[in-house]
Amino acid sequence: MNTALGVLTFVFFLLSLSKSQDYEDEKPAAPPPEVESCNGIFLSYDFNSRTKLYPRVKNATAQAWAFNATATILNTGTLELKAWKMFIGFQHEEILVGAGGAVLIDGDDFPAPVGNGSYFSGSPLADLKTAIDTAGDLSQIQVQIQISGTQFGVKPPGIPMPKTIRLVNDGYTCPAPRRRVKKSVYVCCVRNPKFKVAKTTKTKFLPRQKGDLTIAYDVIQAYENNYLAQVTMENKSPLGRLDHWNLTWEWMRGEFISTMRGAYTRKIEYAECIYGVAGKYYGGMDFSMVMNCQKRPVIADLPLERANDTKVGKLPFCCRNGSLLPPIMDPSKSKSVFQLQVFKIPPDLNRTALYPPEKWKITGVLNPDYKCGPPIRVDPTEFPDPSGLEAISTAIATWQIVCNITRPTKRNSRCCVSFSAYYNDSVIPCNTCACGCDDDDKCNPAAQAMFLPAEALLVPFENRIQKSIAWAKIKHLHIPKPLPCGDNCGVSINWHVNSDYKSGWTARITLFNWEEIVFENWFTAIQMKKAYRGYENVYSFNGTLIPGLNNTIFFQGLKGLNFLVGKTNGSSPRNDPKVPGKQQSVISFTKGKTPGIKLAKGDGFPSRVFFNGEECSLPTQFPIGNGNRCHVHLVEVILLILVTLLLLQNHHGQVVLFLIKPKEPKIVAQPVSMAGFKLEVFPAVELNITLGILVTVDNRNYGSFKYRNTTAYISYRGDVVAEAPIRDDTIPARGKHNISTTVNLIPDKLVKNPYFLVDAVVTGVLNFTSTTTLHGKVSLFKLLKMKGTSFCTCNISIFVLPKTVDSVCKAKFTL
Ligand SMILES: *[C@@H]1O[C@H](CO)[C@@H](O)[C@H](O)[C@H]1NC(C)=O
Ligand SMILES: *[C@@H]1O[C@H](CO)[C@@H](O)[C@H](O)[C@H]1NC(C)=O
Ligand SMILES: *[C@@H]1O[C@H](CO)[C@@H](O)[C@H](O)[C@H]1NC(C)=O
Ligand SMILES: *[C@@H]1O[C@H](CO)[C@@H](O)[C@H](O)[C@H]1NC(C)=O
Ligand SMILES: *[C@@H]1O[C@H](CO)[C@@H](O)[C@H](O)[C@H]1NC(C)=O
Ligand SMILES: *[C@@H]1O[C@H](CO)[C@@H](O)[C@H](O)[C@H]1NC(C)=O
Numbered sequence: 065m066n067t068a069l070g071v072l073t074f075v076f077f078l079l080s081l082s083k084s085q086d087y088e089d090e091k092p093a094a095p096p097p098e099v100e101s102c103n104g105i106f107l108s109y110d111f112n113s114r115t116k117l118y119p120r121v122k123n124a125t126a127q128a129w130a131f132n133a134t135a136t137i138l139n140t141g142t143l144e145l146k147a148w149k150m151f152i153g154f155q156h157e158e159i160l161v162g163a164g165g166a167v168l169i170d171g172d173d174f175p176a177p178v179g180n181g182s183y184f185s186g187s188p189l190a191d192l193k194t195a196i197d198t199a200g201d202l203s204q205i206q207v208q209i210q211i212s213g214t215q216f217g218v219k220p221p222g223i224p225m226p227k228t229i230r231l232v233n234d235g236y237t238c239p240a241p242r243r244r245v246k247k248s249v250y251v252c253c254v255r256n257p258k259f260k261v262a263k264t265t266k267t268k269f270l271p272r273q274k275g276d277l278t279i280a281y282d283v284i285q286a287y288e289n290n291y292l293a294q295v296t297m298e299n300k301s302p303l304g305r306l307d308h309w310n311l312t313w314e315w316m317r318g319e320f321i322s323t324m325r326g327a328y329t330r331k332i333e334y335a336e337c338i339y340g341v342a343g344k345y346y347g348g349m350d351f352s353m354v355m356n357c358q359k360r361p362v363i364a365d366l367p368l369e370r371a372n373d374t375k376v377g378k379l380p381f382c383c384r385n386g387s388l389l390p391p392i393m394d395p396s397k398s399k400s401v402f403q404l405q406v407f408k409i410p411p412d413l414n415r416t417a418l419y420p421p422e423k424w425k426i427t428g429v430l431n432p433d434y435k436c437g438p439p440i441r442v443d444p445t446e447f448p449d450p451s452g453l454e455a456i457s458t459a460i461a462t463w464q465i466v467c468n469i470t471r472p473t474k475r476n477s478r479c480c481v482s483f484s485a486y487y488n489d490s491v492i493p494c495n496t497c498a499c500g501c502d503d504d505d506k507c508n509p510a511a512q513a514m515f516l517p518a519e520a521l522l523v524p525f526e527n528r529i530q531k532s533i534a535w536a537k538i539k540h541l542h543i544p545k546p547l548p549c550g551d552n553c554g555v556s557i558n559w560h561v562n563s564d565y566k567s568g569w570t571a572r573i574t575l576f577n578w579e580e581i582v583f584e585n586w587f588t589a590i591q592m593k594k595a596y597r598g599y600e601n602v603y604s605f606n607g608t609l610i611p612g613l614n615n616t617i618f619f620q621g622l623k624g625l626n627f628l629v630g631k632t633n634g635s636s637p638r639n640d641p642k643v644p645g646k647q648q649s650v651i652s653f654t655k656g657k658t659p660g661i662k663l664a665k666g667d668g669f670p671s672r673v674f675f676n677g678e679e680c681s682l683p684t685q686f687p688i689g690n691g692n693r694c695h696v697h698l699v700e701v702i703l704l705i706l707v708t709l710l711l712l713q714n715h716h717g718q719v720v721l722f723l724i725k726p727k728e729p730k731i732v733a734q735p736v737s738m739a740g741f742k743l744e745v746f747p748a749v750e751l752n753i754t755l756g757i758l759v760t761v762d763n764r765n766y767g768s769f770k771y772r773n774t775t776a777y778i779s780y781r782g783d784v785v786a787e788a789p790i791r792d793d794t795i796p797a798r799g800k801h802n803i804s805t806t807v808n809l810i811p812d813k814l815v816k817n818p819y820f821l822v823d824a825v826v827t828g829v830l831n832f833t834s835t836t837t838l839h840g841k842v843s844l845f846k847l848l849k850m851k852g853t854s855f856c857t858c859n860i861s862i863f864v865l866p867k868t869v870d871s872v873c874k875a876k877f878t879l
């Protein structure tokens with residue numbers, strides 16, 4: 065009875081309130097009698113007024129209108145409603161410019177296009193108490209959202225109403241809303257009595273949510289007019305990452321930051337305080353000591369050197385220059401902490417009047433895009449006691465902000481991928497405008513990117529154009545007019561299917577950095593739908609399978625080699641003016657677990673690629689095989705099939721004829737990395753090159769292969785300039801060995817060669833050949849032994865300016 069009375073009082077209050085507002089010609093709506101019969105949560109949406117906007121157009125559906133509406137959530141039940149969430153199904157291309165009393169749940173800033181509907185949650189009033197608990201105190205049991213915005217279409221006298229309204233909180237069901245009068249819809253949502261709250265542990269606040277990046281806003285000390293807050297950001301996603309993060313939020317109640325520890329604001333300024341309410345209230349305060357008075361401060365991490373600064377540092381997990389790594393790389397670097405002293409202004413001068421800032425946003429350089437939700441009050445964080453006792457101290461109040469990674473839309477990536485393969489000499493380049501295009505009509509943003517010869521990947525887009533035109537002419541490909549635009553990506557990745565043999569295959573991955581910044585601790589992740597299960601090894605990166613993510617391989621640089629350097633200026637502008645930073649590795653896969661894999665049909669190419677958490681744009685096609693040409697890139701050269709007739713007796717004593725085709729062991733000695741490249745011409749010619757060579761011996765026979773000690777020789781224009789010993793070994797049937805070795809080129813011999821200076825300085829390419837001869841024995845069923853010799857020659861080109869190495873190998877086996 066009392067409740068009903070309370071509700072009734074409320075309705076009249078609402079009425080009198082609405083009368084006093086800007087309702088102009090509108091007659092006040094009658095009290096909805098439905099409130100009386102609602103034992104749950106009563107929602108309504110009342111359209112207030114609208115005015116025609118400029119430009120005035122004849123086409124009624126294109127006419128813009130400014131509109132005002134009020135949405136109301138009223139708790140008429142017997143249970144408190146925690147963290148209410150309401151959906152309003154807008155349908156007239158609405159663009160909201162304000163929603164007093166609520167925030168948009170997806171964290172969008174105003175103006176926010178909400179033409180497909182939008183979710184609202186409470187701010188500052190997130191929970192609705194019951195009338196019983198509050199003696200019908202309206203300010204605690206109901207919220208009114210003052211909606212204002214723009215909408216399109218709907219000729220008068222039509223009234224643009226939302227398609228639907230409903231409460232989104234778990235455990236409530238809402239019937240279809242009903243129209244009471246033309247300008248008002250309402251719905252009464254009731255709690256499903258069968259709904260079980262997931263956990264029965266009594267917590268006062270909502271449970272913490274999971275997400276890609278979670279931020280905790282802990283108030284750890286509170287005073288009358290200020291409080292100390294600690295912000296903890298934790299990266300929870302195996303592919304999430306931030307570098308040089310900037311964190312921004314909006315103060316909703318006139319607060320300002322007086323000091324900070326572990327971070328700083330990008331602007332140190334207090335003018336906004338002096339001219340504002342804060343300046344009036346804190347008349348005696350020395351604002352020159354105040355850090356920041358902006359409504360939307362931009363906060364950044366302190367550099368490493370400040371970690372031990374007693375004034376601004378000395379905070380665990382602080383001061384890493386804004387890097388937040390995935391936990392899989394280093395759990396201690398996946399968390400960032402800073403503290404700030406916040407001053408409040410009237411009417412919040414009360415120790416318990418605590419409001420977190422809203423509209424959180426976090427950005428980084430070449431990182432995924434994060435979208436943050438509103439701060440949600442959760443149970444206070446518990447910290448281990450700093451004194452070392454086995455006690456815990458708890459925060460005074462805690463809010464959680466969950467930020468999730470959003471997938472980039474088309475032309476919105478910051479990295480891209482090109483595909484190539486040994487069976488096709490054209491590279492499929494990054495998509496046109498993969499990372500956006502300026503509006504200029506010099507190039508064609510809609511045309512498909514033109515195929516490239518492999519070496520063109522090494523030069524900036526501007527210098528590629530001639531090469532791609534020449535290539536199109538050779539290959540009789542269509543040349544679009546105007547030419548397609550570039551990809552404009554800061555980082556591009558080439559995926560090259562390197563070889564394909566019976567028991568496995570290899571791919572080569574190359575990362576190019578076209579930006580001037582250095583990527584420290586870079587990582588890249590490759591998602592492969594089928595081939596993933598066959599992943600075997602990666603040679604000059606550190607590769608890991610991500611636990612829990614079935615199909616993703618995670619690569620990072622090895623210790624000491626985890627820098628992807630930036631673009632540098634070439635010293636000889638006649639050749640390539642700009643040189644990208646580069647990292648390369650070879651990845652091997654077996655086919656045992658992936659029978660029937662078809663590399664050229666797409667199985668050999670990744671389905672998603674990430675660089676530092678940012679999802680890269682992928683080409684829309686794969687290199688296709690064309691059978692009638694000879695490919696120099698063909699690593700696997702099948703030269704000899706020897707047919708041996710073998711006579712055996714079976715257990716019946718019959719003689720059986722076996723046909724056995726021994727296969728040549730495949731031996732490839734291929735340079736995969738180059739370190740310590742140093743070339744100085746003045747005052748004396750000095751050169752130091754260390755090549756990392758990967759020798760792969762793949763025994764494809766049903767018998768073992770044993771080979772003797774040997775040496776790989778590297779020669780330059782006929783002179784042997786380096787030697788690499790290869791130890792004897794036995795490779796079991798159908799086994800494979802990888803031998804990694806490094807060779808130091810002998811500088812004296814090289815430098816004395818008359819061609820050397822011309823090649824190194826003028827053409828910028830040093831051509832070497834490596835020859836490896838392996839003498840060995842193939843044993844079949846321990847019965848038949850065959851001697852054989854394998855020759856492998858590689859043509860190795862070292863490009864002096866980009867400091868890169870490329871090679872083409874041929875193998876031959878004779879018995
Ligand atoms: C909507 O309300 C705001 C204030 O609440 C007022 O300034 C504005 O003029 C109103 N717009 C319309 C179209 O009534
Ligand atoms: C009116 O405008 C709408 C949306 O801008 C458009 O789809 C429609 O074709 C226009 N109608 C006429 C008759 O121009
Ligand atoms: C609404 O949804 C449609 C189809 O899903 C989409 O094309 C459109 O961009 C969406 N509009 C807004 C404002 O989100
Ligand atoms: C900070 O001090 C700790 C302990 O003394 C030391 O290990 C660390 O290297 C110092 N860090 C910097 C950036 O100086
Ligand atoms: C490779 O990365 C994993 C995970 O980050 C790490 O545990 C391991 O020590 C690294 N291995 C090498 C050789 O760097
Ligand atoms: C502080 O606020 C609480 C509720 O928010 C109120 O009960 C209390 O009386 C206030 N104290 C002062 C000193 O205003």
Ligand SMILES: *[C@@H]1O[C@H](CO)[C@@H](O)[C@H](O)[C@H]1NC(C)=O
Pocket residue numbers: 307308309310330362427428429
């Ligand atoms: C962070 O903010 C500063 C200053 O506002 C700006 O120069 C920088 O580019 C921003 N960095 C990122 C990653 O947004």
Ligand SMILES: *[C@@H]1O[C@H](CO)[C@@H](O)[C@H](O)[C@H]1NC(C)=O
Pocket residue numbers: 273274275276435436437466467468
């Ligand atoms: C973030 O993602 C998690 C699931 O990974 C989801 O439960 C949560 O609602 C999302 N939060 C936001 C703000 O989108």
Ligand SMILES: *[C@@H]1O[C@H](CO)[C@@H](O)[C@H](O)[C@H]1NC(C)=O
Pocket residue numbers: 612613614615
């Ligand atoms: C992993 O693979 C198994 C079967 O191969 C599948 O049932 C499971 O859903 C996958 N898990 C994920 C996280 O993709």
Ligand SMILES: *[C@@H]1O[C@H](CO)[C@@H](O)[C@H](O)[C@H]1NC(C)=O
Pocket residue numbers: 739740752753754
């Ligand atoms: C050449 O470089 C390697 C590694 O970078 C180094 O160990 C070696 O001492 C250098 N040799 C000369 C002659 O500078």
Ligand SMILES: *[C@@H]1O[C@H](CO)[C@@H](O)[C@H](O)[C@H]1NC(C)=O
Pocket residue numbers: 772773791792
């Ligand atoms: C191969 O070389 C190693 C050391 O280089 C030596 O110990 C071994 O005896 C050699 N094997 C043969 C068969 O000569």
Ligand SMILES: *[C@@H]1O[C@H](CO)[C@@H](O)[C@H](O)[C@H]1NC(C)=O
Pocket residue numbers: 823827829830831859861
């Ligand atoms: C080096 O080798 C490449 C490819 O094998 C060839 O195109 C180039 O002409 C060679 N350069 C010299 C100076 O021999």
